[in-house]
Amino acid sequence: RAGLKIPFATVGAQLPNDMKIRKAKLRDVESFGMLCGEDELGLGDNGEGLFELPAGAPVGADLRDYLGLNDQLIEVDLTPNRGDCLSLRGLARETGVLNSHPVTSPDLTPVPSSIEDVLPVELQAPASCPRYAGRVIRGINIKAESPLWLQEKLRRSGLRSIDPVVDVTNYVMLELGQPMHAFDLSTLQGGIVVRMAEQGEKLKLLDGSEATLNSDTLLIADREKPLAIAGIMGGDDSSVNSETVDIFLESAYFDPIAIAGRPRNYGLHTDSSHRFERGVDPQLQAAAIERATALLVDIVGGQPGPVVSEASPAHLPATPEVVLTSAKLKQQLALDLEAGVVREMLERLGLDVIAENDQGWTCVVPSWRFDIAIEMDLIEEVARIYGYNRLPTTTISAHLPIAGGDEKNISLSLLRQQLTAKGYREAISYCFVDPEVQKHLSPGQESVVLANPIASDMSVMRTTLWSGLLPAVRRNLNRQQSRVRIFETGLRFVPDGGQLQQQPMIAGAITGARQPERWSNSQESVDFFDIKADVDALLQQAGSYGEYRYVVEKNHPALHPGQAASIEREGRLVGYVGRIHPRVQKGLDLSQPVYVFELLSTEVLAGQLPAFGGISKFPEVRRDLALIVDQDVSAEALSMAVRQNAGSYLIDLKIFDVYQGKGIENNRKSVGMGLTFRDSSRTLTEEEINGAVEDVVNAMKEQFSASLRG
Template structure:
């Protein structure tokens, strides 16, 4: 809502020190979101005055009609002599009052005015149009002022409202009253503690009958319906400049006087209006819900199929309006309309909201209806509109009117005295609570420790005690609530799982990975890109009832699609060497789950059966850690060649992450989508029952690379962190020996199909307690060891806690380790 401050001052006498920015701060303090304060016309400077055209000389010999005018600008030019000005506009004549920018003036956009020779004459200034002054969009010609509005030489700044301040307020759904000058003025009056002049306080006529016939089919869709008419309206009557200027500042385009009046009253009072050409109506009006198969061509020339949930305005010809959203094309006001019927109604907000979204029609009218309008202002709004049509368009207001009032009185909200103070933690006296509630228009009756509060008609959002508490708190000032840090209970902190997850994040970051947070939504195309089989469990995904994106309607069952799309986005921005990781939940439907959670009542807590049904509908949500790598892990430079990221880096990232929890992963070759079948590792955790699969790592399949548009040879890993965490050991301080280490190297020749991990495991078992670490430092294949064979070279570090190992002891340990490796894997010492 754009609020011109000059317009606002008509309803509330702001103090002299109330600058626009100070006013914005006051309104922000009350909870209104004032996003900007726009100083309109601040870039306009210099002399701009009213002038009277004395003579007009038509210049010939040019490609377009040109006039040389002499204009009386009084003493504004410092001489009192007529000003000679060249002008191409044709919509004015001798004797008209116009607006003149004199040399030295600067117009919007930095357009400086000076005396210069053009078309063979010296033009000392410019006769201005509304567009050139930034008043409103109008390219039909220059401004012609009404006779008697000012004298030649008078300053035009105040006359035209060239300078003003506009508050741009983002109105939240619960504050629909702020979508009007009336509502914002009421808030400004409360902020400064001054009087408020209600623009809806107009003399209202008695319902004497004789209005246009109308009926309402159901009070639930329309609780109040008002029709007022005028006759003899002059359709050629222009909208006055002050109205066009205010509409422009408020962000509404001026169309015609009849339409401008309805828009002006809507902005002023917050009540949307609709105007019909009465000659196009056929019989009585009925407000009802749409019937199956009905259609209506709306003002935007679109034929719309109507839904039985849409509220319609109909006559004998059928639908003529989608109530509260948009009018029909056949009954719109045109340049020949002389008899006009004004409609003001209170429609059901939920119906209007659904209709607006269903037809993808968001109008100024629907924005107000769906947030809730004053249910008692309709007659005042229609009366205000017909009086403006009479005053500005020469119309005659009809005595008869239609006023259907089906409203029910609002039930009071019963609240304990002091409730606002208990909510805010501030001791508000009961008198303060009552005063603040009455300030916003509530009727308050006190009965001991109980307050019976009836909210005003313009605040449909006040429905329970906490709403009333908020009104007291915000008017007393949020800034006056003391900041008291909560006291953390002693002995509490991060859980063991939280500490582990943070430690994993730090570890992966130290390895060069960047953490990302992706939306947990995927599409079938993402799963197809992973080359998953039709019966793969990861394709069994939960579908969202209302997805943010139609292409991603599923909850993810793996972290990889989000990571791969983020990787593609980074590579596309020029970052070729990328390592990303994410810690997050995936969602796996439970076997036999109903798939849809029950909708619970809100007036009570759930029963045991309802809680069980909720639990059954919830999916399993294991926590995963995933990572992807592309490009170089170590960049090349003057220090030497770089090192490309490979499948081994993905496996090592998984091992490092598990190592934080004290878990040693067992790595075995595997075939599992979306990894390359020859470069895929299955990751296991050893436990009492054997080994538990916790994830996979390796290089992605080339078809996956192509489907996602990835750079070549991208590596990835994903592990089930819940399973790793369940196997985590309690961290104990290592026993640090002060005795020297003994190193033994051993090269073993095994069949090419034997995993290096199996050889390493055998060496560990054979070496026993004296083994400190074992490291594979070389792999060799070639003619010297035979086809189908490979040589694995390991470095064994041996150390005792109580002595220095002798050479004989180190040799015995090495031989024992080799013996176990030979027994289990068929390894032989390389000669």
């Protein structure tokens, strides 16, 4: 085609796909190079046809110079609090701060309107969207091609060119940090409404998927239908297409809390959501509209209308004033910086120093630095600009006595070792948990709600360690790990009359086979007595085991009423042990029974190791009793009654048998108990032992209507 300009690789050229151009002969015609397409030059995925250059491209020029390919790509890894640096303008600002260089801002001159067309905007959810700006542009040429410089800047930033309208909105997002969206104006009915979605409402998205929306999702809609998931992805039906002539350009500020976690709910992650979740400058929307309008009018033409902006000042982020005191700055950094140096640093950061005296500086934080709120934030910024490597280092002065630990004191690490030795694996979970999981485990229990949660399923502080352990068990079961034994130590957070109790706990969960699969092991599943034995081992390790009592627990909302017990020590609640209630098991989608325990660490560690003595020279005597009692009489109640009535010579009591069946009345059971007697100073007589046993039997008859089994 006459006038066509395309890249030409000469003999000796090395292409990105490792192809080296050599002189060749094709069909008896000598070839001295190759005409190239986008894919062969590594400039795109289009493998059809040649790469057409603009008509103004100079013939014979080096393509690398013409396209500016001899540059550097810089990857920037940001922490979540620095969302202001997710743009060229933000990075330039930061580079200027660190290197004391002035920063040139892009041309943000307002574009005058040439038509009067506007689209009304209504904010029905002002807390989630405090500011929304938009502009009608009519008569664009959507078939115009994005200029090569724009395509190249997008490509090198990891974005592909789609059409000039989308390219411009993406470019403004990269340049200024303001995500934008363009709607086909012909598809909009009655204006823009920013509202929350109705539960179950559906929207076909730009990627072709259909989203079933939750009621906590912010929407951009018109008077009849949803148009886009705010800050995440637009809808397909209102998108700009090859037939679009008129557009409505959107630039909005969405509260990060309104966006956080929502993309993951729909399996999405976009450049827009990445920025809105971290925070966008709430004062940037109008400037972004003007910048995008100028580029669009230059590339696709059109007639812009007035900028329409709706805002809810009460819900916009406040501009904080932060006081930095020179004394605090000196104390934290061990530096005595001149006042002028500190002020110059603060002003380079974009802060407005509105007051200065001998004590310090009062600063107004710029709208884009939403990570600066307190004095320590400013001290950190001064240290960063000054240079961490330039800060003086001082050795901590400490006089720590070296002394051996008292073996009587039990440590939490010893309890961890005990559980690890029993086959448990230690888990570490977030203190922030899913409120739905917590409702299953502690219905009616007030929780501490986070003001700024990481995600919607991490929005409350845990009131029990089971809130983290049971989802971990479920995750293992769902991945074919049928035998699970895990434990965790940490704090639980319980509101108590305006105060917050932070209680150290130790908790565990087991499920599946009692023993690992082996030819010599039966594959019996764990039961209540397995986890009770593990709790017994913990309490014995901590000492004073005899001071603890197991009490039948029928009222715990998360535990099976027939397989649960509370643990008490001197009338104080120590914790719980038992099987997860079938209702909770179903609610948490646990595929098999799970047994759990949770103990107050302070109560467990309060025990003391027993004092050891020599072996008695005098014999001990054991008497076995088989008592028939009602079925609902607990072993704990029987044991307490025996200890209270057996006298001072009783040194041990064991329940060795529980029997129901032939020879025993219905609703009755036989409990076999072994009583061991001894006196450390003499041998007990037969009469003394028989008297003690008789006292026990009489007490059992009186308290429990017990009878001796014949």
